[in-house]
Each structure stands twice: as structure tokens, then as C-alpha cells.
Amino acid sequence: MPPRTPLDADAVLAATEDILRRHGPDKATVVDVARALGVSHAAVYKHFASKQALREAVTRRWLDRNRDTLAGIAADRAVPPAQRLRSWLHAVLTVKQAKIREDPELFAAYGILAAAHSSVATGHVADLLGQLTAIIADGAADGTFRTDDAAATARVVFTATARFHHVAHAAEWQNPGIEDELDEVCSLLLEGLQNN
């Protein structure tokens, strides 16, 4: 018996997210998801090629939910580039702290994908790098920053702040002084970046 409302990819994603949250990334099965939807597990495979693909789609959606917040900060020309760089790096940390606090299960799922060099993780990094490049390009254009390759400089800044956004350091984001540490790293990087 087909369900009254036909199954769509979005409903599958929502149900998977829920199951992932309740069972954890290791115990969430496709059968569980199907059961939650009142459907056979084969139906789920009509919408997603594999369990891996389903997981990636859920994680991508979850990562994308805060993209606009960060993109907004990166693109806000009203704030001078140096201060914008600082705020943006803080925002990245804050967003990730919130994610780990609110959704430890989904965060763990993201960690697994990142470790497996999944395109979701590299895509997320590319997205953040793009935003950072935009901030630095703005700073280069208005003379605040000294650089002749905004993308390369963005990569360097991103590497130097790995402790504050790389999943491998997630445990350290709970440390009480972490924001101050980021502030200090920002200050040193800005000294290096700015004309003076």
C-alpha cells in the first residue's frame, strides 16, 4: 500500500536526520529510516543511490543551514575588512560550537565524512575559503591588506586558524579561553596582513 502523501527526497532527508539524532551515526540504518516513514527500505533506495549518498545529503543540508549567516558577515561591506575578518572567524567558531552542542550525533556524522575525504567536507571547506577570499580581496582592494593573491592568502589564514574550525580540534572548542586564543591569533595575523 503506497502512502497517502508520496515519498519525496526531502521527507527522506528529514526522517534520516531524526533517526541519526536518536540512534547515533553508528546505529542508524536505512531500515530504521524506512520504518519511520512507513515504507519499505527499498523505497528509500529509489531516492538515494546508497546509504553513503543519503548520509552525505543529510550532512550537506545540515551544514548549509548556517551558510547564510556566515556569508552575510563575509559580504557585509559596511564593516571594514580587518574587523570583518575577525568577526567572521569568530562566527565560524561560534557556529561550529553551536552545532556540536545542539547536534552531537550529526556532528559526529560530519566528522566521519570529513575523515573519509568526502566531497561534502571538501565542498564545505571550499565554501568557507571562498567567503574568506572575498573578505581578503575587499581588504586588498581598499588598501587595508597587502597581498597580490587573495585566494592564496585566504588559504594561509585558514590554515593558521585550523585549531578554531578543523573538526579534529572540536574537543578544544569547549575550552573556556578558546575565544581569547582566537583573538590573539587574529591580532597577529592582522598585523602581518595589514599595511603599516
Added chain:
Amino acid sequence: MPPRTPLDADAVLAATEDILRRHGPDKATVVDVARALGVSHAAVYKHFASKQALREAVTRRWLDRNRDTLAGIAADRAVPPAQRLRSWLHAVLTVKQAKIREDPELFAAYGILAAAHSSVATGHVADLLGQLTAIIADGAADGTFRTDDAAATARVVFTATARFHHVAHAAEWQNPGIEDELDEVCSLLLEGLQNN
């Protein structure tokens, strides 16, 4: 029958290191170590309070083997502080790359201790931070670097270069461009550090 040469802590450490290398950190048992020494496993417990303590002692010894190389670079007043900072950071990376290549089993054992916040790991970090502080203090003294707290600045530099020495990033140390990346991060940090 007691052995001809009485067992001492050092012989136990050497045997443990050997077993660790041959069996890997997960399969190396205290019984294996005792067997290699021709002794009962209880004898090993006369010298080390627990398997954990034995492991930590082995790791500490292994970490200490390259300490002098790095300490030598850090203390070499013949090299100007800026260049010394750069060489030292490269040396830390090189030493760790060599360790992971030559002794993956012992490196894995170190990774486990680091994750468990063992005093061996924190001690190792404190040691490196001390060396870095010395370089920066030298730079502050001769006017190369602008800082009023060498230890704090050392912490910031260490944090900003986490990707090149923190165990969590060990997999990335195999990347071909990693040295160039470190070079670029160094350059930016030195710009920020130096008077100009």
C-alpha cells in the same frame, strides 16, 4: 630461576619498544614483553606500576630522542631569530614526519596518549613551547620581534602552526606541498611579529 643479568627498567623499556614495533600498539601485551625478556610478566610489574605507565615511559623516551636536535636549533644564537623560528618550525615538522615514517606503531601509541591528555603529551608540548619561547625572547631582546610577553606570543605562534605539529593533522604531513604551506604561514606570522 632468576636471569643471569638482573632485569632493570631500561631493559624493560627497550624490550617493550621492540614488541610495540613488531606487534603494534593494540596487540602488544605485558606478557609478550616478559616473554621477550625470559621472565614472568609479574616481574615487569616490579618496575612499572601498570601497562599504561610502561607505555608512557616508552613514549617519553622515544619523544626525548629528538629533543636535542630541536633544542640545538632553538638555542643557536648564530642564526638570527626570524630565520631560526622558520628553521625550527620546519625541523619540528621534519622530525615528526620521520617519526611517523620510521615508527608508525610508536607514533600511533603516542597519538593514543595525546588523545587521553596524558602527561607525556602535555609535557612534550610544554617542552616545544619552551624552545619556541626562547627563540621569540631572543628576537624580542635584539629588537627583531615586537612582543612584551614571549611565552604568550610563542603560544600564539604554536597555535597558528598546529596543522604542522598537532598529531590530529598527522595524515596531512604526507601531502607533497606541506613544507611550502608551512613556509607561507611562517612568512605571514613573521610579518606580524617583526618590527618594520
Added chain:
DNA sequence: TAGGTAACAGGTGTCAAACTTTGTAACCTG
């Protein structure tokens, strides 16, 4: 008495059998 032994309780790891899960295939149905 420092440094060894043998024996043991309790915890952890291993292995094969039984069960789940994944992914596919062949088949319905509005």
C-alpha cells in the same frame, strides 16, 4: 630485602554461528 616466581580473579579480546543490513532485481499499480 630487592627482585624474582606461580596462581588467580576479573576484565577484555577472539572466533564462529546466527542474525541484520545493504543493495539489487523482478514485479505490481494509480
Added chain:
DNA sequence: CAGGTTACAAAGTTTGACACCTGTTACCTA
């Protein structure tokens, strides 16, 4: 014919009996 079904093989996971390891104790001996 898109979107569902049941049935199934292959791969992965759980289970439970059993072996092995850790850490301790009581004891031996140069």
C-alpha cells in the same frame, strides 16, 4: 512510468562460549 512492493544474495554485525591479559597476592631465594 514514477514510485512503490516483496524476495534475495553478499557483506557486516551481534552474540556467547572460551582463551588470554592485567594487575594482585602470597610466597621464595640470593
